[in-house]
Amino acid sequence: MRRPVEEDHPRVLAVLDEWWGGFGGAAGSRERALLLPRLFLEHFADTSTVVEDAGGRLVAFLVGFLSPARPATAYVHFLGVDQAVRRAGLGRELHARFLSAAAQRGAREVRCVTSPGNAASIAFHTRVGFRVEPGDLVVDGVPVHADHDGPGLHRVVFSRPVPGDPALRGAGAPGGRSPSGP
Amino acid sequence: MRRPVEEDHPRVLAVLDEWWGGFGGAAGSRERALLLPRLFLEHFADTSTVVEDAGGRLVAFLVGFLSPARPATAYVHFLGVDQAVRRAGLGRELHARFLSAAAQRGAREVRCVTSPGNAASIAFHTRVGFRVEPGDLVVDGVPVHADHDGPGLHRVVFSRPVPGDPALRGAGAPGGRSPSGP
Numbered sequence: 517m518r519r520p521v522e523e524d525h526p527r528v529l530a531v532l533d534e535w536w537g538g539f540g541g542a543a544g545s546r547e548r549a550l551l552l553p554r555l556f557l558e559h560f561a562d563t564s565t566v567v568e569d570a571g572g573r574l575v576a577f578l579v580g581f582l583s584p585a586r587p588a589t590a591y592v593h594f595l596g597v598d599q600a601v602r603r604a605g606l607g608r609e610l611h612a613r614f615l616s617a618a619a620q621r622g623a624r625e626v627r628c629v630t631s632p633g634n635a636a637s638i639a640f641h642t643r644v645g646f647r648v649e650p651g652d653l654v655v656d657g658v659p660v661h662a663d664h665d666g667p668g669l670h671r672v673v674f675s676r677p678v679p680g681d682p683a684l685r686g687a688g689a690p691g692g693r694s695p696s697g698p
Numbered sequence: 699m700r701r702p703v704e705e706d707h708p709r710v711l712a713v714l715d716e717w718w719g720g721f722g723g724a725a726g727s728r729e730r731a732l733l734l735p736r737l738f739l740e741h742f743a744d745t746s747t748v749v750e751d752a753g754g755r756l757v758a759f760l761v762g763f764l765s766p767a768r769p770a771t772a773y774v775h776f777l778g779v780d781q782a783v784r785r786a787g788l789g790r791e792l793h794a795r796f797l798s799a800a801a802q803r804g805a806r807e808v809r810c811v812t813s814p815g816n817a818a819s820i821a822f823h824t825r826v827g828f829r830v831e832p833g834d835l836v837v838d839g840v841p842v843h844a845d846h847d848g849p850g851l852h853r854v855v856f857s858r859p860v861p862g863d864p865a866l867r868g869a870g871a872p873g874g875r876s877p878s879g880p
């Protein structure tokens with residue numbers, strides 16, 4: 517597990533179709549590649565992670581950042597896990613590490629989006645602690661933000677609270693559950 | 699001239715094809731839309747700008763951010779100016795304001811990319827002070843980074859130094875042109 521370097525960019529792009537199970541066909545493939553231009557690995561490496569196996573093969577990655585405009589928010593732009601190592605807790609661990617980094621930097625919530633109809637992704641995010649935000653459309657029983665990323669680019673929007681620092685709760689810090697501490 | 703709000707996102711997407719003169723045809727259109735998901739207006743609003751005319755019509759925008767992983771670098775992801783108001787200095791002013799904000803936050807260079815073959819964009823960036831970085835391919839006489847954003851997604855890469863703070867130059871700050879000040 518390490519921070520990505522720029523040279524990881526083509527390696528990450530090369531696994532998207534397989535790891536996403538070809539979701540969305542040719543259009544889905546193009547969409548994924550265009551959503552991950554090199555800038556994400558260049559400029560958000562400090563809050564992103566790649567995971568390799570003992571042989572140096574890429575098996576998972578998370579690309580995320582702290583929002584400069586919304587300091588209370590951290591955002592996970594992409595999370596991918598090789599289908600061959602799913603259900604081993606790698607995705608959960610990457611999210612837990614990101615959550616911890618977000619907490620250290622003062623964020624209060626982590627947000628991310630996925631495509632409507634990507635049942636595996638929606639189930640995964642729900643399982644690891646995200647909740648689906650209300651939407652203005654329902655697709656396969658899931659609330660969706662219509663045209664979120666552009667015409668026809670609907671998204672399921674997730675959020676997850678960042679646990680407050682227990683040491684601060686007693687001081688009545690925002691988000692403390694009790695004025696007298698836990 | 700103001701900071702963008704999330705509601706500007708569909709307005710910005712709606713002008714891309716016209717302002718880019720349909721560059722790249724249908725594939726170019728899809729590419730531009732996917733390169734500007736809502737997250738850029740949500741999370742980088744503090745370093746981005748939209749410009750409206752007296753009637754509230756969008757006439758220009760710049761989306762940029764300071765690189766968290768490379769604190770010496772600021773990055774302009776998108777700059778658009780309505781063809782009807784080109785050559786009036788709006789693009790130059792948006793870049794100048796971004797450069798100034800980057801300088802205040804300690805950045806030493808501004809970077810951006812454009813598509814090979816987009817002669818208007820390449821000429822504009824050169825005119826306002828960017829230089830083309832060396833590449834590994836030449837397209838229409840311009841150095842290009844092959845596969846920069848993915849297979850087939852070549853890019854012309856630009857950079858521009860951020861002028862150092864004159865007050866610091868005398869102190870021998872990095873980038874000072876003279877140890878005794880300007």
